[in-house]
Amino acid sequence: MPPLPSGVCWRTVLARAHRARLSSGSRGASGDAGCAQDHPAVVGELRGELDRFGGVSVRLGALDRLDAAAFQRGLQAAIQQWRSEGRIAVWLHIPILQSRFIAPAASLGFCFHHAESDSSTLTLWLGEGPSRLPGYATHQVGVAGAVFDENTRKILVVQDRNKLKNMWKFPGGLSEPGEDIGDTAVREVFEETGIKSEFRSLLSIRQQHTNPGAFGKSDMYIICRLQPCSFTINFCQHECLRCEWMDLNDLVKTENTTPITSRVARLLLYGYREGFDKIDLTMEELPAVYTGLFYKLYHRKLPDKYKTMTLMD
Numbered sequence: 438m439p440p441l442p443s444g445v446c447w448r449t450v451l452a453r454a455h456r457a458r459l460s461s462g463s464r465g466a467s468g469d470a471g472c473a474q475d476h477p478a479v480v481g482e483l484r485g486e487l488d489r490f491g492g493v494s495v496r497l498g499a500l501d502r503l504d505a506a507a508f509q510r511g512l513q514a515a516i517q518q519w520r521s522e523g524r525i526a527v528w529l530h531i532p533i534l535q536s537r538f539i540a541p542a543a544s545l546g547f548c549f550h551h552a553e554s555d556s557s558t559l560t561l562w563l564g565e566g567p568s569r570l571p572g573y574a575t576h577q578v579g580v581a582g583a584v585f586d587e588n589t590r591k592i593l594v595v596q597d598r599n600k601l602k603n604m605w606k607f608p609g610g611l612s613e614p615g616e617d618i619g620d621t622a623v624r625e626v627f628e629e630t631g632i633k634s635e636f637r638s639l640l641s642i643r644q645q646h647t648n649p650g651a652f653g654k655s656d657m658y659i660i661c662r663l664q665p666c667s668f669t670i671n672f673c674q675h676e677c678l679r680c681e682w683m684d685l686n687d688l689v690k691t692e693n694t695t696p697i698t699s700r701v702a703r704l705l706l707y708g709y710r711e712g713f714d715k716i717d718l719t720m721e722e723l724p725a726v727y728t729g730l731f732y733k734l735y736h737r738k739l740p741d742k743y744k745t746m747t748l749m750d
């Protein structure tokens with residue numbers, strides 16, 4: 438097969454496979470042999486774009502009348518073409534309503550890379566040796582808020598309604614896509630307890646693998662220190678059994694709590710007595726160098742003179 442002229446467009450390859458099939462009079466699994474003739478533009482919807490690593494990314498478009506067998510023949514021819522051009526991988530993005538193309542792609546060696554609510558992405562490694570393609574998301578992120586009132590030494594705690602053991606813990610929940618850690622803590626605290634609060638710092642990170650609550654993936658559980666802005670509890674009946682402002686000393690002493698809550702209660706007590714700068718990882722927003730985006734950086738407070746100095750003795 439001659440090399441494709443530019444842009445690694447494989448619509449021609451698929452169209453050719455279609456024409457060959459139609460002229461031989463064969464019928465697809467659906468029995469709809471005339472699809473490409475009826476809708477030649479359908480084939481033109483298939484596009485492939487080169488990425489910077491030498492892989493090809495294909496987004497399936499409107500292929501409503503294309504049958505799976507024709508798709509498989511076209512894809513097989515395209516794979517041969519990409520191999521001959523030295524492409525290292527193929528990324529195949531399939532809208533959920535085109536999912537009948539998943540099985541033919543899998544029979545040619547494609548595997549799932551990830552799925553979103555409306556599409557799945559499959560990959561095929563064409564390079565030498567084992568695949569170097571990066572995997573998808575490995576962790577879920579849960580964030581809790583340790584809402585501590587320094588004036589009364591009270592800490593906001595809840596008991597989860599859906600747990601087998603009703604132990605005291607900090608209100609919290611899973612981060613939403615694109616949500617900052619502090620914003621998750623403030624949102625979850627408000628949704629579960631009705632208490633308004635402001636982010637102060639990050640206190641701890643717990644990483645746990647093969648977590649049943651994370652569908653067997655890894656779980657990152659982050660606890661933030663929050664400053665309360667309101668005090669009247671109005672807790673969520675679906676998620677919480679109890680909710681109260683508890684003296685921090687009582688939370689440190691109680692056995693009716695999770696090990697991580699107990700540890701962070703002790704950390705808070707240490708910060709309360711000796712200064713929160715001893716325990717706080719504070720946040721600063723900084724500009725990313727290459728993308729023009731911004732990110733949040735969390736670390737122990739760095740004195741201003743260290744932020745600007747260029748030479749250390």
Ligand SMILES: NC(=O)C1=CN([C@@H]2O[C@H](COP(=O)(O)OP(=O)(O)OC[C@H]3O[C@@H](n4cnc5c(N)ncnc54)[C@H](O)[C@@H]3O)[C@@H](O)[C@H]2O)C=CC1
Nearest residue numbers: 578579580599606609610611656657658675676695697698
């Ligand atoms: N050590 C601790 O103190 C604890 C830490 N965590 C961490 O907290 C984070 C998750 O927080 P959560 O409060 O559990 O999440 P969340 O507050 O985002 O959601 C919990 C609610 O989601 C709903 N839900 C969850 N799974 C469901 C299912 N399969 N079917 C129907 N409804 C379902 C239920 O209404 C449940 O009350 C994780 O990172 C986890 O590791 C969770 C429990 C205790």
Ligand SMILES: [Mg+2]
Nearest residue numbers: 608609610676
């Ligand atoms: Mg929760």
